[in-house]
Amino acid sequence: MIHVYFAAGAQMWPRYQAPLAQALAAAGVEAVVSEVAPADPTAVDYLIVANGGMVSDFAPFTGARAVLNLWAGVEKLVGNATLTQPLCRMVDPAMTESMVEYVTGHVLRHHLGIDRHILNDRAEWLPEGPGPARSRSVTVLGLGELGSACATMLAALNFRVTGWSRTPKSLPGIRCLSGEAGLSQALAEAEILVLLMPYTAETENLLNAGRIALMPAGAVVINPGRGQLIDDGALLAALDSGHLANATLDVFRVEPLPAEHPFWAHPKVTVTPHIAAETYPETAAVVVAENIRRAEAGEPLMYLVDRGRGY
Structure with missing residues (x-):
C-alpha cells in the first residue's frame, strides 16, 4: 500500500480528499492519503504540497519518491536545500x-x-x-x-x-x-x-x-x-x-x-485578487494520481522541475 502525505494545508484537505481518492482509484493506484503529519516520515512514499505548505524540512522523508506541488509556481520550494526528492510542478x-x-x-x-x-x-x-x-x-x-x-x-x-x-x-x-x-x-x-x-x-x-x-x-x-x-x-x-x-x-x-x-x-x-488561474481539485487530482502511477511504474514523471532553471 502506498502512503501519501497531503501536506498542502488543512484548509485545502476537504476540497481534495474525495477528488484524490477518485483519481487514484481511476489510475489503478492503491494508496492511503492522509492530511495528518506522519509519526514515521520514512514511511511516506509521496508528499503533496502547495509551494511549501506544512513542510519546511523534507530531510526526514527519506522514502519519498516525489514531492508533488499543487501550484504552478515552485519558487518557495526550489531553494529548499532539504528537498532532494524529485519535485513536480502543477500543470492543470x-x-x-x-x-x-x-x-x-x-x-x-x-x-x-x-x-x-x-x-x-x-x-x-x-x-x-x-x-x-x-x-x-x-x-x-x-x-x-x-x-x-x-x-x-x-x-x-x-x-x-x-x-x-x-x-x-x-x-x-x-x-x-x-x-x-x-x-x-x-x-x-x-x-x-x-x-x-x-x-x-x-x-x-x-x-x-x-x-x-x-x-x-x-x-x-x-x-x-x-x-x-x-x-x-x-x-x-x-x-x-x-x-x-x-x-x-x-x-x-x-x-x-x-x-x-x-x-x-x-x-x-x-x-484583481489573484484569480486569473487557480488549481482545481477535480483536475489537479488527476495530474497528481497520474504522476504517482508513473513513478510506481518506473515511467518518467510529468512536469519535473529543473532545479537549475528554477521551474
Whole structure:
C-alpha cells in the first residue's frame, strides 16, 4: 500500500480528499492519503504540497519518491536545500483554460477600450472604434504551458502576436523571439504586454524602467504571472508620466495586496485578487494520481522541475 502525505494545508484537505481518492482509484493506484503529519516520515512514499505548505524540512522523508506541488509556481520550494526528492510542478488543464480566459478577456477589454467607452464619467460621445484585432500588436513574455496557450488563443482572434522566451521556441502563427535582443524587439512592439514568466532570480524585475521605456507610448501591461516580474516603482512612474496607459495586475509581491499600496488608488491600475488561474481539485487530482502511477511504474514523471532553471 502506498502512503501519501497531503501536506498542502488543512484548509485545502476537504476540497481534495474525495477528488484524490477518485483519481487514484481511476489510475489503478492503491494508496492511503492522509492530511495528518506522519509519526514515521520514512514511511511516506509521496508528499503533496502547495509551494511549501506544512513542510519546511523534507530531510526526514527519506522514502519519498516525489514531492508533488499543487501550484504552478515552485519558487518557495526550489531553494529548499532539504528537498532532494524529485519535485513536480502543477500543470492543470483547467487552470490553463482559466488563464487563457483571463488574458483574452483583458486583452480584448484594452483593445476595445471598454473602460473608456463604458466608464466614461464625462458623459462624452466617443464614436471612434479600435479597429480590428489584426491592427493590434500583443506581446506575451513566457512561452511555457500557460503563455503558449494564451498566445495561441490571441493569434486565433487575429491579434498580431509576438512571443518571447528565454530559450528558442516555435509556435504556429506566432512570431517567437528569444534572448536579450529578442526581448528588446518584443517590448518595442508591445501595445499590449502580457507577463507569464515564472519567478526566478533571472526574471525578478524583468520589467524595469529601462525595458518599460522600450515599449510604445500608451501601451498596456497585463500581469497574471508573478508580482516579482515588475519593478513596482518603475511601473507607477511610467503610468504617472503617461508612457503607459494602464496596468492590469493579478499578482503582487505581497498578497493580499496591502491596503496602503499605491496600486489600489491609482486611476490607471486595475487590481484583481489573484484569480486569473487557480488549481482545481477535480483536475489537479488527476495530474497528481497520474504522476504517482508513473513513478510506481518506473515511467518518467510529468512536469519535473529543473532545479537549475528554477521551474
